[in-house]
Amino acid sequence: MLTPVDMRLELVPLPSTDVDRSLAFYRDRVGFHLDHDIEPGNGMRIVQLTPPGSACSIVVGIGIGDPGAAPVAGLHLVVDDVDVARQTLVGNGVDVSEVSDMGGGVRYAYFSDPDGNSWALQQISR
Secondary structure (H helix, E strand, O other): OOOOOOOOEEEOOOOOOOOHHHHHHHHHHOOOEEEEEEEEOOOOOEEEOOOOOOOOOOEEEEEOOOOOOOOOOOOEEEOOHHHHHHHHHHOOOOOOOEEEEEEEEEEEEEEEEEOOOOEEEEEEEE
């Protein structure tokens, strides 16, 4: 029998062709908090950012992961009010889709970063 082990998703690496551009997008336009921007040596650079209210962060950098990796698709940011979240991002210059009502109290809006990593703003009415 397996012993249960805590497993927390706390960091998602995203491919980036320009770390400074990714940092500016996520921090200045989307509103993520900058946790770390470090250069540990050997040409590496690690930038970690966290969405407000989240226990999971993203990381972009030089010398981490495969620089030619395909974009990550379908990451979800769960929000209380998708209309407010969408308007905030649009006001910060982010190209966000119109809100789609999926029925059953589920609503979405979508955007991508400059490298094509795609995000969904998800609201579930409970």
